[in-house]
Amino acid sequence: MSRILAIDYGRKRTGLAVTDPLQIIAGGLATVASFQLLDWLRGYMQREQVELVVVGEPLQTNGQPSENHGRVMQFVTAFRRAFPSVPVVLYDERFTSVLAHQAMLDGGLRKKARRDKALVDEISATIILQSYLESRKK
16 A cells, blocks of 8 residues: 655645555654755655645634645645646644644653744644544544
8 A cells, every 4th residue: 555645834844744554553754844845755755655645724713714825725736736646635734733732742842842843843744644544534
C-alpha cells in the first residue's frame, strides 16, 4: 500500500505528516519553508508512494474561510498542477494548533520546546491526518 500525506500549509512554514504504508498510524514527517515546499514534495514523492494528500483547510470557528484560506487554495492549485495524478482532500483544520500545544504540554515538553513553531506545525499536520483517518472509519 501507499501512504497518505497531510499538509498544514502556512505563510512561512508548512508542517507535514504521513501514514505508515498500511495507513494505520499518522506520524510527523517534517516542517518545510513554504516557498520550498513543492520542491521538497517532488523529492519525497520520488522516494515514497503517496496515494492521497490531505490539506488542512483553514476555517474560522463560524465555518467561514480564514485569512490563510486564499494562500492554501493557491498552494492546492499549484500542487494539482505539479502532481496531477495525486488526489487532494481538504480537511477542516480548526483548533489543530490548540490541540498541538496541548499535546506538547501533555507530553511534558519544556517551555522552550513548546515555542518551536516548526514543531507545532508538524504536530498540527499529524493531528489533521489522524482526524482524517478516523473520519474514514465512520
